[in-house]
Amino acid sequence: MPLARRTLLTGLAAAVATTPLLSACGPATALNAAPARAEPDLGTAEGWLxxxxxxRDQLALVLTDSAGLRLAHRAETAQPLASAVKAAHLxxxxTAVAEGRLDPAEQVRVGDWERYYxxxxxxxxxxxxxxxxIPTDATGLYAADPEHRVTLEQLATAMIAHSDSAVPDLLRDRLGVEAVREAARAGGWDGADVRSLCAEYLFLLLPEEAPTPDAPLDRRVELGFALERRHRDEQAFRDQVRTRLLTQxxxxxxxxxxxxxxxxASSPEQLxxxxxxxxxxxxxxxxxxEIARGVLEHxxxxxxxxxxxxxxxxxxxxxxxLTAGVSARLADGRIAAGSLLAHGEISADQLGTGDPSLPLLKAILEPAWRDQLRAALRE
Incomplete structure (x- = not known):
């Protein structure tokens, strides 16, 4: 059957699976977007082609299935992951739940979760x-009651379903950097880049705290973890961030x-x-x-x-x-998996409507469209 974006993933790919353009929710924080221009609609298959x-030099893609399909383009090229990296944290x-190191029913204070937000x-x-x-406070940015409790399972689900970016840092802080890297390595992703997301956002918001442009990656990661700890532990620093968001x-x-x-960043092969x-x-x-698959498929x-x-x-x-990592279990017995990493000339409007899963899912389900994709990659 033809693959229509809305009939396949209504409310999933468009509104949930990818986070929209970076924007704050308080007053005086409107984003200055690039000028509008005629451009492909990345919410449609034709637009993606x-x-x-x-x-082609801004796309990296891998798609395989258990029947022998392999579609690859710049498969070993590292490109930004955005929230697709959260598969490693999941x-x-x-793994920690399966081994009894975490209890999914553990109650987590919302204020502690938001220390990474x-x-x-x-x-x-x-x-x-x-x-x-959970109601928000007067700013509309944070929970009104920091003493409210949620479960770890709810947080892990939110990390995938809504792409909450405070959860992966909370989990990484609890489990340790190496535990996250080892969990990804166990699945074939060696050297996963699990730096602090909190810090990366702060580097954007507070450029005076950011490393110099020529700083090596190890230094950026080190500075990021230190900045995250400040945000986690110092109420005065969190207040500074809040003020910046509300006034600038x-x-x-x-x-x-x-x-x-x-x-x-990562290569699509690794993801x-x-x-x-x-x-x-x-x-x-x-x-x-089984636990991870249940969250990813939920x-x-x-x-x-x-x-x-x-x-x-x-x-x-x-x-x-725009990025996507997908897996699909099909009625004919096949299991397909792939990733798409697009980085380059993607406008604010395209981010708002783009569905990066669409090329992968159509290629899995529609052989004729898969041939069109192959042709677009070769031309």
Missing amino acids: TWIAGH AAYA VPVDGGAHLATLQELG PLPTYAAQLAWSADTA AALHRSLSEGTYPSPRAA RAAGNLPEGLLGLGYKGGSLPGV
Whole structure:
């Protein structure tokens, strides 16, 4: 059957799986976007074919299935991941739960969760609060009651379903950097870039705290963890961030483009390997894979086209960046997995409507469209 974006993933890829353009939710924080121009609609399959044909050097893609399919383009090229990186944190959470190191029913104070939260996430955290029935304070940026409790399982689900960016830092801080990297490594993703997301947002919001442009990655990561600890532990610093958000505009879109180019990156081969391992059952801990797969497939359950039994998805967006990691279990017995990392000439409008899962899902389900994609990659 033809794959229509809205019939396949109504309310998933468009509103949930990728975070919108970076924007704060308080007054005086409107984003300066790039000028409008005629451009491909990345919310449609045809738009993606047009964009890919003209931007092959800005796309990295891998798609495989258990029947022998392999589609690859710049498969070993590292590009920004945006929120697609959170699949690594999910694997670490699932492994810790499977091994009894974390209790999914553990109650977490909302104020402790928000110690890692910087409100420039496109509304992801606010969407999570709304779904959990947690009112916001007078600023509309934070929970009104920091003493409210939520479970770790709810947080892990929100990290994937709403792309909440405070949760991966909380989990990484609890479990340790190496535990997250090891969980990704177990799925075939070696050297996962699990720097602080909180710090990366702060580097954008508070450029005076950012490393110099020529700083090596290790130094950026080190400074980031130190800055995250300040935000976690110092109420005065969190108040400073809140004041900045409420009184000053965010940097221009051009500045955000430069910033996003230095955020966490990976090759599509590595990201796809983790999704493949979790979906095919080759992950070393079957119980961890089951837990992670349940979270990844949760949002699409009940809204799948004929022939698709399960769809796991984690995507992301940042200025100039659209990404997706997917896995699909099909009624014919195949299991497919892949990732798409697009980075370059992607406008603010395209981020708002773009669905980076669409090329991968159409290629999985429609052989004729897969041939069109191959052609666009070669031309």
